Amino acid sequence: MIKPSLGIHLPWFVKEVVVNDKEQRVDIYIDHEREIQVRCPECDRFYAMYDHGPERVYRHLDTCQMSTFIHVRPPRVNCPTHGVKQIDSEFGENGSDMTYAFESYVIRLAQECSIEAVKRLCGLSWERGWNALERAVTRGRSRKVHRIPSRIGVDEKSIAKGHRYESLVYDLDGGTVEYVCDDRGQESLESYYRQFSEEERAGVKAVAMDMWDPYIAATKAHIPGAEKKIVFESC
Ligand SMILES: [Zn+2]
Secondary structure, three states, X not given: OOOOOOOOXXXXXXXXXXXXXXXXXXXXXXXXXXXXXXXXXXXOOEEEOOEEOOOEEEEEEEEOOEEEEEEEOOEEEEEOOOEEEEOOOOOOOOOOOEOHHHHHHHHHHHHHOOHHHHHHHHOOOHHHHHHHHHHHHHHHHHHOOOOOOOEEEEEEEEEOOXXXXXXXXXXXXXXXXXXXXXXXXXXXXXXXXXXXXXXXXXXXXXXXXXXXHHHHHHHHHHOOOHHHHEEEOOO
């Protein structure tokens, strides 16, 4: 029997696992205990569950190399103040069709290879890969204090077979994506640096990048002492 590793804990449990050998696909149905309290996402107060929203299907990490999907019916709360609300899902972001685990897998891959390769390996359209990156960055930002990492990695990704590029900024120590910009020009990296004061930018100790003139120019323009801080990665 396939035991999916979902990190599922009460009140959630796996109700049913359907393995389709022919389609090389696993569908996992998640349910919850009957009597649960649901938190209103607006005011954080708990109330008895009201009903369920429509079923959500999330792409999850493969099980034995089979595409795996998680089915959940998200509980809703009827808050006396805020009305009927769907709770924030712990499986995947509202509006996303991937679990958090699958999304971070896509992001780790994107740090190692082109978006084209991510798309091929994950069976995604590149728009979806791109959305996952953008969401991860947005989520990271909402959690993150305003801080420029002391060791930064800058990377260009080729999209749509080299017709388009994006710039990614990483925190080399935290391993997180800090910023995604839809171009690889000087302006795209400058837009990242400009979020920080000169004093904050002075705290940057190293910027690792490919030998790409626009990134070099942007870094020299915004990072004090950049000449000694830029580290070129071997391609
Ligand atoms: Zn409320």
